[in-house]
Amino acid sequence: xxASPALADATPEREILVMLRQAAxxxxxxxxxxxxxxxxxxxxxxxxxxxRIAHRHGLTLAGNWPMPMIGVDCFVxxxxxxxxxxVAADEVSHDADVVWAQPIGLxxxxxxxxxxxxxxxxxxxxxxxxxLAELHRIATGRGVRIAVIDSGVENNHPDLAxxxxxxxxxxxxxxxxxxxxxxxxxxxxxxxxxxxxxxxxVAPGARVLGLRACWQVRDGAAATTLCDSLSLAKAIYxxxxxxxxxxxxxxxxxxxxxxxxxxxxxxxxGRVVVTAFDQKITNGGFxxxxxxxxxxxxxxxxxxxxxxxxxxxRDVPTTQPGGRWFLVNGSSYAAAxxxxxxxxxxxxxxxxxxxxxxxxxxxxxxxxxASLLRVGHVCDCSxxxxxxxxxxxxxxxxx
Amino acid sequence: xxxxxxxxxxxxxSIFSDDRFRGYSLSDGYPxxxxxxxxxxxxxxxxxxxxxxxATHSRHxxxxxxxxxxxxxxxxxxxxxxxxxxxxxxxxxxSIGGHSRSYTEVYAGVAGKRLSARLxxxxxxxxRSGTFYGEIDGNVPLVEKLRLSGHVGMLVxxxxxxxxxxxxxxxxxxxGLVRQFGKVSAQAAWTGVRPGRVAHPNNDAGRTAFVLxxxxxx
Numbered sequence: 001x002x003a004s005p006a007l008a009d010a011t012p013e014r015e016i017l018v019m020l021r022q023a024a025x026x027x028x029x030x031x032x033x034x035x036x037x038x039x040x041x042x043x044x045x046x047x048x049x050x051x052r053i054a055h056r057h058g059l060t061l062a063g064n065w066p067m068p069m070i071g072v073d074c075f076v077x078x079x080x081x082x083x084x085x086x087v088a089a090d091e092v093s094h095d096a097d098v099v100w101a102q103p104i105g106l107x108x109x110x111x112x113x114x115x116x117x118x119x120x121x122x123x124x125x126x127x128x129x130x131x132l133a134e135l136h137r138i139a140t141g142r143g144v145r146i147a148v149i150d151s152g153v154e155n156n157h158p159d160l161a162x163x164x165x166x167x168x169x170x171x172x173x174x175x176x177x178x179x180x181x182x183x184x185x186x187x188x189x190x191x192x193x194x195x196x197x198x199x200x201x202v203a204p205g206a207r208v209l210g211l212r213a214c215w216q217v218r219d220g221a222a223a224t225t226l227c228d229s230l231s232l233a234k235a236i237y238x239x240x241x242x243x244x245x246x247x248x249x250x251x252x253x254x255x256x257x258x259x260x261x262x263x264x265x266x267x268x269x270g271r272v273v274v275t276a277f278d279q280k281i282t283n284g285g286f287x288x289x290x291x292x293x294x295x296x297x298x299x300x301x302x303x304x305x306x307x308x309x310x311x312x313x314r315d316v317p318t319t320q321p322g323g324r325w326f327l328v329n330g331s332s333y334a335a336a337x338x339x340x341x342x343x344x345x346x347x348x349x350x351x352x353x354x355x356x357x358x359x360x361x362x363x364x365x366x367x368x369x370a371s372l373l374r375v376g377h378v379c380d381c382s383x384x385x386x387x388x389x390x391x392x393x394x395x396x397x398x399x
Numbered sequence: 400x401x402x403x404x405x406x407x408x409x410x411x412x413s414i415f416s417d418d419r420f421r422g423y424s425l426s427d428g429y430p431x432x433x434x435x436x437x438x439x440x441x442x443x444x445x446x447x448x449x450x451x452x453x454a455t456h457s458r459h460x461x462x463x464x465x466x467x468x469x470x471x472x473x474x475x476x477x478x479x480x481x482x483x484x485x486x487x488x489x490x491x492x493x494s495i496g497g498h499s500r501s502y503t504e505v506y507a508g509v510a511g512k513r514l515s516a517r518l519x520x521x522x523x524x525x526x527r528s529g530t531f532y533g534e535i536d537g538n539v540p541l542v543e544k545l546r547l548s549g550h551v552g553m554l555v556x557x558x559x560x561x562x563x564x565x566x567x568x569x570x571x572x573x574x575g576l577v578r579q580f581g582k583v584s585a586q587a588a589w590t591g592v593r594p595g596r597v598a599h600p601n602n603d604a605g606r607t608a609f610v611l612x613x614x615x616x617x
Binding site for chain 2: 024025028041042043044045046048049068069071097269
């Protein structure tokens, strides 16, 4: 879903992002005590230029976040009241010292409000639709790192204990806290299996990087999860640096050049980016519209045609803050299922980009078992593509 | 990748407790002040000039050297930077003993996030004929704004010179900490050199040293 005007108003600050070019790392005559990326004179020079730009355009410099991987230093500038944020970004974009400038976009998580208070109200949909236990005989995602870029993950939840190797906050001015959406997505992906409690994640052998770039507004059934493009950019950058094999972005919002650049780098490095597809928008919103990204929609909501894969996203039991479990719905969780599936495929073959087997090329209903078998493992499981798709189609019609 | 923006100029002023170059002191163990000016064009071309002076025991200010540098650096799609260039170094008689000298080096390097490597070649490095110098630098963040840095380099003469001034292979190293305080970075490093058959002409300051420094960027 594109950020509505109401959501746009929820942006905490009137800020824009101003990108200055960051030259490639190179030789410097003075002893290189700082080492690579220790470009102190260059950094100070860019700060001086940024202050000059802010002064020229009547803005206030609020901070910066160097991103040498894409060759920019991202400066945050505050737009004064009474002036349009988009107008200011457009004006600054034309400054000769600026590579580009953009407003900070606001993103909404693609979850629907919980419908029940009963933990584990229903069995996990993928237990039937994907024959999850059979898949786990082939792979559990061992050795695969999945970045969950979302709201806060409860890393000491009994079903997530030991699964979250990094838990970090990227939302400015807020502290790391456990929240519903991030904890739910992490549970779908990597909740512990065979521990006698809760659920089994799709990839219980994988490890989660919990990267909090979103924050929860309100609690319980009225909970909404929002993110902004700067927090997302910081988290994506960190995920790339940390070598995450899969980047899960269960969210959607406006097209954003900075995020596009970073996700382009992730894809060029062979990382898999999985995101939620928004059916209310023709191209599924951003980042679902980005070529190379795996866009996933809830099976029950899937359009007849479109560039998205579909996976279970209805009545999904998963982990929630406070050591609880809950039922959740939405394409956020469909995307989380596919992130887990790709982790299983990555365990079997790390060097090749996984190709999902589905009812049509590049989209539609996913055949999880056939997808996993295709990456090279021969097993005694019986899940031919056609029969599996037939099994999968059943629940989507009845739910 | 980003589209071009205007060229950027930057500079820095530094003070160090000793001016160590490839393990040897150029300031005879005395503190130095260094200025750097650099220019980065959108095309990837860059240039820099650096000058240094030492405060000696007799409270005189002695010029140490002047370094002129030009090169070209390009960032690859996977974040690695490739770099080629040339350096002209002019050192005073104070810094290297005897007469002032200058030499030219060309270099090629590759830099990633944590590591960089560079190979230099010179037809007239200080008092030697041809030399190659290879170096590897690295840095590891420890906590926010504090990182550990390391360096190891090897100087290899291409010819063995007859007579008393014979130079062999030399290995220099440095390990240190760098802490950012806004525009200022503070450095502390332990550095040294394993000399060749005949030591550097200006080795009175010892073969290992603890160096402290401050750099202000602008």
